[in-house]
Amino acid sequence: xxxEPFDISTAIVCPLDRANVDTDAIxxxxxxxxxxxxxxxxxxxxxxxxxDRGEPGQDCATRPRNxxxxxxxxxxxxxxxxxxRENFGCGSSRxxxxxxxxxYGFKVIVAPSFADIFFNNCFKNGxxxxxxxxxxxxxxxxKATRERPLEMRVDLxxxxxxxxxxxxxxxxxxxxRKQCLLEGLDDIGLTLRHxxxxxxxxxxxxxxxxxxxxxxxx
Amino acid sequence: MAPKTLYEKLWDTHVVRTDPDxxxxxxxxxxxxxxxxxxxxxxxLRLAGRRPWRPGANLATADHNVPTRERAAGIPDPVSxxxxxxxxxxCREFAIPEFGMHDRRQGIVHVxxxxxxxxxxxxxxxxxxSHTSTHGALGALAFGIGTSxxxxxxATQCLIQxxxxxLRVQVDGTLAPGVTAKDLILAIIGEMGTAGGTxxxxxxxxxxxxxxxxxxxxxxxxxxxxxxxxxxxxxxxxTTLDYVRGRAYAPKGExxxxxxxxxxxxxxxxxxxxxxEVRLRGDAVEPQVTWGTSPEMVVSxxxxxxxxxxxxxxVKAAGMRRALEYMDLTPGTPIQQIAIDKVxxxxxxxxxxxxxxxxxxxxxxxxxxxxxxxxxVVPGSGPVKAQxxxxxxxxxxxxxxxxxxxxxxxxxxxxxADRLEPGERCASTSNRNFEGRQGAGGRxxxxxxxxxAAAALAGRFVDVRTLGD
Numbered sequence: 001x002x003x004e005p006f007d008i009s010t011a012i013v014c015p016l017d018r019a020n021v022d023t024d025a026i027x028x029x030x031x032x033x034x035x036x037x038x039x040x041x042x043x044x045x046x047x048x049x050x051x052d053r054g055e056p057g058q059d060c061a062t063r064p065r066n067x068x069x070x071x072x073x074x075x076x077x078x079x080x081x082x083x084x085r086e087n088f089g090c091g092s093s094r095x096x097x098x099x100x101x102x103x104y105g106f107k108v109i110v111a112p113s114f115a116d117i118f119f120n121n122c123f124k125n126g127x128x129x130x131x132x133x134x135x136x137x138x139x140x141x142x143k144a145t146r147e148r149p150l151e152m153r154v155d156l157x158x159x160x161x162x163x164x165x166x167x168x169x170x171x172x173x174x175x176x177r178k179q180c181l182l183e184g185l186d187d188i189g190l191t192l193r194h195x196x197x198x199x200x201x202x203x204x205x206x207x208x209x210x211x212x213x214x215x216x217x218x
Numbered sequence: 219m220a221p222k223t224l225y226e227k228l229w230d231t232h233v234v235r236t237d238p239d240x241x242x243x244x245x246x247x248x249x250x251x252x253x254x255x256x257x258x259x260x261x262x263l264r265l266a267g268r269r270p271w272r273p274g275a276n277l278a279t280a281d282h283n284v285p286t287r288e289r290a291a292g293i294p295d296p297v298s299x300x301x302x303x304x305x306x307x308x309c310r311e312f313a314i315p316e317f318g319m320h321d322r323r324q325g326i327v328h329v330x331x332x333x334x335x336x337x338x339x340x341x342x343x344x345x346x347x348s349h350t351s352t353h354g355a356l357g358a359l360a361f362g363i364g365t366s367x368x369x370x371x372x373a374t375q376c377l378i379q380x381x382x383x384x385l386r387v388q389v390d391g392t393l394a395p396g397v398t399a400k401d402l403i404l405a406i407i408g409e410m411g412t413a414g415g416t417x418x419x420x421x422x423x424x425x426x427x428x429x430x431x432x433x434x435x436x437x438x439x440x441x442x443x444x445x446x447x448x449x450x451x452x453x454x455x456x457t458t459l460d461y462v463r464g465r466a467y468a469p470k471g472e473x474x475x476x477x478x479x480x481x482x483x484x485x486x487x488x489x490x491x492x493x494x495e496v497r498l499r500g501d502a503v504e505p506q507v508t509w510g511t512s513p514e515m516v517v518s519x520x521x522x523x524x525x526x527x528x529x530x531x532x533v534k535a536a537g538m539r540r541a542l543e544y545m546d547l548t549p550g551t552p553i554q555q556i557a558i559d560k561v562x563x564x565x566x567x568x569x570x571x572x573x574x575x576x577x578x579x580x581x582x583x584x585x586x587x588x589x590x591x592x593x594x595v596v597p598g599s600g601p602v603k604a605q606x607x608x609x610x611x612x613x614x615x616x617x618x619x620x621x622x623x624x625x626x627x628x629x630x631x632x633x634x635a636d637r638l639e640p641g642e643r644c645a646s647t648s649n650r651n652f653e654g655r656q657g658a659g660g661r662x663x664x665x666x667x668x669x670x671a672a673a674a675l676a677g678r679f680v681d682v683r684t685l686g687d
Binding site: 017018019020022024025028029030032033034035036037047053054056057085086087090091092093094095098113114115116117120121124125174175176187188190191192194197198201202205209210211212213214215216217218 | 234235237239241243245247254255257258261266268271273274275276277282283297298300301304313314315336338340341346347348350362363364365366367369370373374375376378380412413416417443446447448467469473476477480512533534536537540631632633640650652653654655658
């Protein structure tokens with residue numbers, strides 16, 4: 001599955017001040033029954049975002065919203081950067097979580113740490129997860145929760161965030177993943193370039209450990 | 219040759235190629251699929267005009283959405299039905315072997331893999347489900363993946379991976395009677411935190427682990443992900459080989475001998491270096507009960523609900539306060555005073571025959587408390603169910619007032635009809651106590667099967683070790 005090349009200019013930062021936000025919270029299970037990749041955005045953080053019980057097939061535009069939840073705060077409408085706390089995306093491997101975040105409009109997530117599978121799933125969908133020190137995160141939270149929302153530019157090429165007050169914050173990103181994001185590369189296509197090596201590995205392993213090559217279809 | 223950890227052995231034998239920056243192409247021996255995380259992957263193949271690399275290395279089953287009663291009537295929920303039918307259609311189109319909903323071998327994907335011998339020591343095994351770490355109990359490198367990676371494995375039989383850091387969790391001494399693998403893993407998570415294992419692959423070792431059955435080791439490895447680690451595993455020993463021998467898809471005859479000889483090398487070499495080590499005393503572990511909305515929020519059944527005021531870290535204290543509010547609990551309340559509404563025995567953590575035996579042993583001759591609205595047992599697979607029935611366990615459960623259901627994920631994540639109503643409190647043998655996990659507004663307390671059975675009888679949490687007193 002190929003993804004759109006990563007491109008983000010200046011964007012609003014939405015502060016979600018919770019640690020250990022799990023994938024059940026990001027997209028509750030009743031919405032995992034869709035067989036498409038799109039359409040999950042209206043149910044992002046469903047149980048926190050709405051006051052009624054979320055079920056598939058509802059018209060979310062008419063549902064009662066929880067005014068205390070940050071996504072419903074008028075300041076953060078149109079935000080495409082999510083600022084949050086440690087261990088974001090823990091729990092299940094459901095890729096519906098990044099699909100929901102992306103469908104809502106988030107392209108960057110900034111946190112002190114992420115759960116492994118979620119972190120990986122983000123890159124596969126063109127979302128950039130950025131890890132920053134706890135102290136920097138605290139500072140960003142204090143700026144993002146003021147009356148005027150924080151805006152920043154994400155410069156992936158140069159690996160830095162540029163805040164609306166001119167502050168620059170450098171960040172790390174794996175070079176391979178950066179290249180994939182910038183060029184919107186198709187992972188499968190990249191792997192298939194090594195087809196001959198995979199075949200050679202299989203030939204060698206069939207000799208060493210033939211029990212691994214039993215055909216379950218037979 | 220330098221001594222290697224088990225992780226390094228498993229990794230090294232599966233690397234197809236490595237780039238200079240350490241990004242590796244890792245060969246995947248076995249791929250398990252289920253209905254929730256696969257439809258978009260098959261769609262991706264279809265759109266790109268690709269076919270599975272090695273269809274016979276895959277096995278699919280429907281478990282998350284399937285009803286646990288009146289199954290012959292099909293799936294009443296049209297959205298769930300479409301997802302299960304989509305899996306069947308995709309398996310036909312792409313020649314993927316499948317255990318359908320009515321196959322007697324159907325069950326939770328992490329129960330049927332080891333049970334059928336689809337999971338073998340020394341394998342790399344993946345599935346679009348975070349609890350894939352379960353299969354590490356057999357000395358395999360097993361981890362959960364997202365849907366993009368499901369598509370990647372289908373198309374290439376490989377994954378793009380970076381080597382994880384190694385962590386050994388060493389449990390010395392033996393577990394006391396009445397204390398199970400579930401209590402041990404909850405205690406480990408309480409110690410390490412839910413992000414404590416992030417970036418690591420955990421090897422569970424030590425006397426207490428070696429003494430566990432393979433079923434117990436599966437419970438342990440199953441929740442490695444709840445400690446933040448994608449993979450958890452246990453070295454191969456005779457217990458492992460005894461478990462695998464004779465399974466439907468396990469090698470036979472001369473091939474078995476060859477395989478077993480190679481599997482006996484699947485342990486960390488003496489002197490192998492781990493990036494991190496955690497040590498625990500097994501005999502100090504007591505039956506555990508979670509009180510909050512994260513598996514790390516756990517205490518001994520003899521303790522009380524903790525007080526956020528005593529927590530120095532403000533982010534952690536805020537999380538505790540939010541959890542207490544959601545769980546409707548007051549700091550200082552003894553765990554044994556918490557009354558429950560429902561009991562769920564099942565899930566990929568605790569739905570194997572040994573789990574059902576432990577729960578039934580507690581229930582035998584007893585009766586579920588009148589205040590408990592519903593008590594469910596959902597066996598992990600068709601063969602587990604048949605075995606339990608052959609042993610008469612179904613009658614023990616039913617006579618005690620439990621409902622005896624068909625295999626599936628059921629109330630662990632409530633994608634089918636089995637769920638908590640808002641405000642209901644459940645003693646559950648599953649793996650996640652997240653907000654809304656077992657149904658919107660539902661309150662989950664994670665426990666062992668024996669502790670769930672004891673709670674069912676008492677209508678509140680009790681120390682299973684004192685039950686007959």
